[in-house]
Amino acid sequence: MLISKKMLGLFSSALLLAACMAPLAPITPETLVGCWEGETFGYRARVNIDATGEERMYSMNGEATGPNAFSYNINDIRFLFQQDGELVPQNLPADAAALPIKIRVEGGELKARLTSFELASIGLRRCAGSTTPAPARSASPAADNGSTNS
Structure with missing residues (x-):
């Protein structure tokens, strides 16, 4: 019985480790909206991405900070x-x-790179506690089968 408890413990530890190492969910236009953050070499960025209502157009708001009192507010930059x-x-x-x-989608991250120095990059992942939102419903009446009354 002692061996089976040990094996159960190892198995559950392996499952937990596998869950932590699972590949990141792919980023699509439907899953881009939400909070993203990342850090590299003392520089940090945290942004919120929202859909603008225009096809494949998104708005980014947030802040980037870093050493030597570096701070940059990101206000309604559209992508x-x-x-x-x-x-x-x-x-x-x-x-x-x-x-x-x-900025490119690579795996389940957003990778921001300087175009003049591609090695300088920061990977943004979903903010802690943030979940991938469900795909947004279309705002067009045709998507609602023409129904305008509730």
Whole structure:
């Protein structure tokens, strides 16, 4: 009986470890909305991504901080989610345009890289406690079978 308890303990530990190491869920236009955060070399970023109502267009708000009192507020920067998984900025403010950045979906992360130095990157994952939202319902009446009354 002692062996079976030990085996049960090892099995449950293996299951827990496997669950922690499970691959990240793929990011699609339907699952992009929500809170994302990441950190690298003392730099941190935390952003909220919201759908704008335009097809494949998203709005990002949040903050990036780092060493030497670095702080940058991200206010309503819009991105187009392309078929290849790249998020292309559409309305960078003048102070951000000087720092060209590329954001791509890689696995279950958003990877932000400087275009001039691709090794400088930060991976953003879902915020702790955040879940992948259900796909959004279409706002068009046709998607609701033409019904306008509840």
